[in-house]
Amino acid sequence: xxxxxxxxxxxxxxxxxxxxxxxxxxxxxxxxxxxxxxxxxxxxxxxxxxxxxxxxxxxxxxxxxxxxxxxxxxxxxxxxxxxxxxxxxxxxxxxxxxxxxxxxxxxxxxxxxxxxxxxxxxxxxxxxxxxxxxxxxxxxxxxxxxxxxxxxxxxxxxxxxxxxxx
Numbered sequence: 001x002x003x004x005x006x007x008x009x010x011x012x013x014x015x016x017x018x019x020x021x022x023x024x025x026x027x028x029x030x031x032x033x034x035x036x037x038x039x040x041x042x043x044x045x046x047x048x049x050x051x052x053x054x055x056x057x058x059x060x061x062x063x064x065x066x067x068x069x070x071x072x073x074x075x076x077x078x079x080x081x082x083x084x085x086x087x088x089x090x091x092x093x094x095x096x097x098x099x100x101x102x103x104x105x106x107x108x109x110x111x112x113x114x115x116x117x118x119x120x121x122x123x124x125x126x127x128x129x130x131x132x133x134x135x136x137x138x139x140x141x142x143x144x145x146x147x148x149x150x151x152x153x154x155x156x157x158x159x160x161x162x163x164x165x166x
């Protein structure tokens with residue numbers, strides 16, 4: 001697996017975003033039965049100002065958010081609650097997943113407000129982002145239930161508590 005990590009905000013260095021991204025991506029791929037060999041993705045560790053620009057440019061929402069993702073290709077299931085098809089390597093043996101951007105201030109604030117470890121929260125958001133790259137979504141209720149159950153299962157395998165329990 002190859003993950004290109006671009007750190008725009010140096011506060012991400014203290015959380016070792018590169019290692020956290022790899023742990024999250026490997027856990028997602030293992031859960032879905034996708035071999036990590038040949039898989040590529042990129043991660044941008046930025047601040048709220050930068051992610052607000054990206055959110056406005058790509059979603060028309062001029063506000064910060066925790067994580068954004070841009071899948072390399074559409075992999076989502078058509079039927080609500082359907083499992084997206086696993087990616088298949090191209091003729092070169094590669095699977096390009098896409099790009100993820102994650103905002104430091106929003107992640108740190110959300111973790112603090114929820115009384116969670118920022119490390120665990122960032123890992124959760126990276127799992128969430130990688131699932132988006134693999135076609136999972138939460139727009140329709142049935143899709144959201146599927147994605148949430150995947151997140152909970154993957155995080156449990158990493159020793160992280162269910163982030164949706166209050």
